[in-house]
Amino acid sequence: MSKLLIVIPAHNEEENIVRVVGELTEKYPQYDYVVVNDGSRDKTAAICRAHGFHLIDLPINLGLAGAFQTGLRYAAENGYDCAMQLDADGQHLPQYIAPMLEALESGADIVIGSRFLTVKKPKTLRMLGSYIISWSIRLTTGRAICDPTSGMRMFNRAMVEEFAQNLNYGPEPDTISYLIKNGAKVKEVQVTMAERTAGHSYLNLWRSAQYMIKMSISILLIQWFRKRDTENPYPERRM
Amino acid sequence: MLDQPIIRVCLILGSLFTAFFVLRRIRQAKVQIEDTIYWLAVAFVLLVLAIFPDIAFWASRMLGFVSPINFVYIVIIFFLIVKQFFMAIKISQLDSKVRILTQRIALNEEKAERDKLDL
Numbered sequence: 382m383s384k385l386l387i388v389i390p391a392h393n394e395e396e397n398i399v400r401v402v403g404e405l406t407e408k409y410p411q412y413d414y415v416v417v418n419d420g421s422r423d424k425t426a427a428i429c430r431a432h433g434f435h436l437i438d439l440p441i442n443l444g445l446a447g448a449f450q451t452g453l454r455y456a457a458e459n460g461y462d463c464a465m466q467l468d469a470d471g472q473h474l475p476q477y478i479a480p481m482l483e484a485l486e487s488g489a490d491i492v493i494g495s496r497f498l499t500v501k502k503p504k505t506l507r508m509l510g511s512y513i514i515s516w517s518i519r520l521t522t523g524r525a526i527c528d529p530t531s532g533m534r535m536f537n538r539a540m541v542e543e544f545a546q547n548l549n550y551g552p553e554p555d556t557i558s559y560l561i562k563n564g565a566k567v568k569e570v571q572v573t574m575a576e577r578t579a580g581h582s583y584l585n586l587w588r589s590a591q592y593m594i595k596m597s598i599s600i601l602l603i604q605w606f607r608k609r610d611t612e613n614p615y616p617e618r619r620m
Numbered sequence: 621m622l623d624q625p626i627i628r629v630c631l632i633l634g635s636l637f638t639a640f641f642v643l644r645r646i647r648q649a650k651v652q653i654e655d656t657i658y659w660l661a662v663a664f665v666l667l668v669l670a671i672f673p674d675i676a677f678w679a680s681r682m683l684g685f686v687s688p689i690n691f692v693y694i695v696i697i698f699f700l701i702v703k704q705f706f707m708a709i710k711i712s713q714l715d716s717k718v719r720i721l722t723q724r725i726a727l728n729e730e731k732a733e734r735d736k737l738d739l
Contacts, residue, residue: 440724441717548649555653598660599653606643 383462385482385535387414388452390445391469395423397577401471402434409475415455416469419448446551453536453545465535466552470577473533477572481535484568490540491557493526494533495569502527510593514554517600522561527569529554540565549607555599563609622673622688631670631692635663662699669695 418426420442429436456464484492514529544550645651676688
């Protein structure tokens, strides 16, 4: 079995972190994990230390992309074969890690834990963004990604290194579309997700709209102009 | 003034060059994509104003400007002030982040030295 690192980015998740990491360590001790505390203003870091969780504590807030990249740098520097993102709010259920890992080992660069692979995507306002991003990826790459906004993604060793070292590799749909265009093999695995039980979601209507506009412009327009250079990654960040 | 083709050609070239330089920076992985969307939007608006001068004519009639080119200037000044404002906020945030990081490094080093002295 490949050595997997579960990266858990946490920003102000004191109400959820114990439950999420506790379940992971109790029921799935075979997986390594690391909590990346993204400069939380609440007691997330202190709680992790008190429970003896494996923690990387960022002194300032970097945002999700920066926090997740920290975890991937850790994975790359410590010889992990693959890494995945697991949200600290308890949305992502660890029972789907095994099927995702299986899909990755059967030959994929990226595996997305997808809510809408076999389940019909609801036609609600909340899913409008998801529809638009799916459509943008379809238009620019010809590939159907059923749940592009799912944060539950698993990456193989090559992808971990690429994500860890480069600029503009946020864990977002635009990076996925860019990588598909450059020949990366992306698979989806059907998962169900839990509703957030405590704390606040970062996304409100305004932020969702901003995110949507940014992703659409990025996928439809900007990604065409990017050049993939895996030989000479962003030099300032070279490991 | 805007009815003369030369100024429109300049506007078109200016916005195309802006877009070109921004996209080249992205290609070389020298800038983060979220920081470029503003400049692409500015280039797009100036391009639209240059290609369809009727917009500027209409707006200057509405707002009472003597010359439609003044509307174009106002739009450019508006973009610059907005950018200036958000850059001031961004710099202030970066300033505080540098301070926190510097303190963190110094405190960590102090701790490492103290641990060494204890041995």
